[in-house]
Amino acid sequence: MNITVEDVRQVWEGRDGSNLVALDGFTHTFKSGRFSCILGPSGCGKSTIAQIVGGLETPTSGKVTIEGANKAGSASVMVWQSQNLFPWRTVIDNVAFGLEMAGVQKAERADKARVLINSVGLTGFERHYPSQLSGGMRQRVALARALIMDRPILLMDEPFGALDAQTKIVMQEELMRIFDETKKTVIFVTHSIDEAILLGDEVIVMTARPGRIKEVLAVDLPRPRSVEMISTPKFGALFDRAFHLIRDEVTKAMQEQNVAAGAAS
Amino acid sequence: MKKLSRNAVLAERILPALSIVVFFVAWQLLVDLRNIPPIYLPSPLAIMHALISMVEDGSLFYNLAATMLRIMVGFLLAAIVGIVVGIVMGVSRIFERIADPWIAALYPLPKISLIPLLIIWLGTGEAYKIVISAVTAFFPIVMSTYAGVRQVDRGLVKAAEDLGANRRQTQLSVVLPAAIPTIFAGLQLGMGVTIILVVAAEMIGGSSQGGMGNLLIQAGQVLETEKVFAALITLTLMGAVIMKGQQWLDRKLTPWANLR
Numbered sequence: 001m002n003i004t005v006e007d008v009r010q011v012w013e014g015r016d017g018s019n020l021v022a023l024d025g026f027t028h029t030f031k032s033g034r035f036s037c038i039l040g041p042s043g044c045g046k047s048t049i050a051q052i053v054g055g056l057e058t059p060t061s062g063k064v065t066i067e068g069a070n071k072a073g074s075a076s077v078m079v080w081q082s083q084n085l086f087p088w089r090t091v092i093d094n095v096a097f098g099l100e101m102a103g104v105q106k107a108e109r110a111d112k113a114r115v116l117i118n119s120v121g122l123t124g125f126e127r128h129y130p131s132q133l134s135g136g137m138r139q140r141v142a143l144a145r146a147l148i149m150d151r152p153i154l155l156m157d158e159p160f161g162a163l164d165a166q167t168k169i170v171m172q173e174e175l176m177r178i179f180d181e182t183k184k185t186v187i188f189v190t191h192s193i194d195e196a197i198l199l200g201d202e203v204i205v206m207t208a209r210p211g212r213i214k215e216v217l218a219v220d221l222p223r224p225r226s227v228e229m230i231s232t233p234k235f236g237a238l239f240d241r242a243f244h245l246i247r248d249e250v251t252k253a254m255q256e257q258n259v260a261a262g263a264a265s
Numbered sequence: 266m267k268k269l270s271r272n273a274v275l276a277e278r279i280l281p282a283l284s285i286v287v288f289f290v291a292w293q294l295l296v297d298l299r300n301i302p303p304i305y306l307p308s309p310l311a312i313m314h315a316l317i318s319m320v321e322d323g324s325l326f327y328n329l330a331a332t333m334l335r336i337m338v339g340f341l342l343a344a345i346v347g348i349v350v351g352i353v354m355g356v357s358r359i360f361e362r363i364a365d366p367w368i369a370a371l372y373p374l375p376k377i378s379l380i381p382l383l384i385i386w387l388g389t390g391e392a393y394k395i396v397i398s399a400v401t402a403f404f405p406i407v408m409s410t411y412a413g414v415r416q417v418d419r420g421l422v423k424a425a426e427d428l429g430a431n432r433r434q435t436q437l438s439v440v441l442p443a444a445i446p447t448i449f450a451g452l453q454l455g456m457g458v459t460i461i462l463v464v465a466a467e468m469i470g471g472s473s474q475g476g477m478g479n480l481l482i483q484a485g486q487v488l489e490t491e492k493v494f495a496a497l498i499t500l501t502l503m504g505a506v507i508m509k510g511q512q513w514l515d516r517k518l519t520p521w522a523n524l525r
Contacts, residue, residue, distance in 0.1 A: 084424035098428035129521040
């Protein structure tokens with residue numbers, strides 16, 4: 001299931017009538033079964049592209065084609081940075097939400113949900129509410145809730161951005177294991193260079209606003225991957241390359257902010 | 266450290282009760298020592314005697330039951346209509362536009378000022394008491410429900426849609442449960458004003474219909490001040506029981522909202 005994104009442009013209209021070009025001329029083919037990371041400074045429209053592919057936003061112009069899918073969003077499911085778990089539902093009812101909406105019988109969806117809860121290591125927490133869980137556990141629930149949909153494309157919008165460093169490493173390893181097992185097509189949005197290289201088959205480096213593709217780095221590290229790879233020379237070379245690309249963009253973004261702040265004051 | 270915390274707990278438990286005891290003892294002493302006429306300020310013991318005799322002749326329970334029944338009917342009416350209208354306002358743009366000017370105009374009107382009109386239309390019977398309390402309670406309930414529905418986290422709605430929920434499912438399974446804590450807050454406000462309006466409405470009208478408000482007015486007019494105080498204490502306790510019961514129900518029905 002290749003995802004072809006052609007010349008996508010997204011413009012947000014402000015209340016005062018001003019236009020903000022979030023994304024411009026984004027063209028890329030996300031190959032089936034690959035793990036693609038979108039890396040960029042904040043405000044570069046990287047989350048927007050994930051939402052457009054997921055059918056959750058409509059681009060101002062341009063086209064997204066998902067091979068074999070008749071409707072935008074029907075082939076993909078999103079994992080959000082803020083998790084967006086339903087606070088009034090227990091873990092098991094959160095995970096089973098999609099099946100419930102699809103009209104699956106209660107016993108069957110509970111069985112399936114238990115399997116997923118087990119696979120993300122949350123057995124024993126089925127009856128807990130999200131507010132009783134830690135950030136890492138909540139993100140596992142969100143992952144299970146997405147995986148139960150069994151859709152070929154997994155969209156992840158900075159899913160580990162709010163987690164502490166240790167939890168993040170554990171979650172990254174878990175995601176790598178799940179990716180190796182399920183062979184989904186993944187689009188993973190992040191602002192962490194380490195994370196992008198560690199997880200991705202390719203890293204799409206974005207420019208500062210308006211977001212365009214600056215460069216696509218192929219990551220030819222072998223799979224299965226582990227966090228130890230971060231200390232290898234190959235990883236180091238990729239990191240340097242990405243870092244230089246990103247640093248230019250972050251500096252540019254900061255200068256623009258300074259100019260804007262100067263103009264405002 | 267441990268001893269200190271135990272003392273703190275003890276103080277937290279005992280001091281509130283102690284303050285009540287001290288208050289009543291001081292009251293009793295004041296009345297006894299200064300010889301204050303019971304018409305102005307009866308002693309706590311005299312009030313208790315009045316309370317007991319009202320329990321014995323059945324007048325307390327009769328009037329309390331009448332008031333409670335009116336409160337429940339008025340509140341239920343307001344809750345059902347208020348929640349339904351609030352939800353429809355929250356999900357339908359057209360209906361929101363139509364209802365908004367009406368609510369904006371009628372909300373600040375002191376509902377108690379409708380009493381003369383309602384008596385002209387409905388007389389001083391049950392209908393008027395229930396209508397005035399229901400109309401008053403309707404506003405906080407409808408506004409909280411509307412706000413609760415409108416303030417639902419957009420992220421949750423997007424997530425539900427992404428997980429395959431259609432529009433109706435999203436509203437039933439996401440918007441409504443997400444609004445429940447806010448709706449409950451509105452119901453508590455609504456219950457408060459229902460109690461006020463029912464008792465106030467009972468003060469106007471025939472003695473044949475009873476109710477705590479009627480009992481208060483009757484006792485006040487013949488300067489039976491002990492009875493007035495006895496009725497006030499009963500009303501205070503009734504209000505406290507209703508509000509605490511509502512909070513308990515709230516916690517039972519929305520366990521997720523009270524975890525932290």
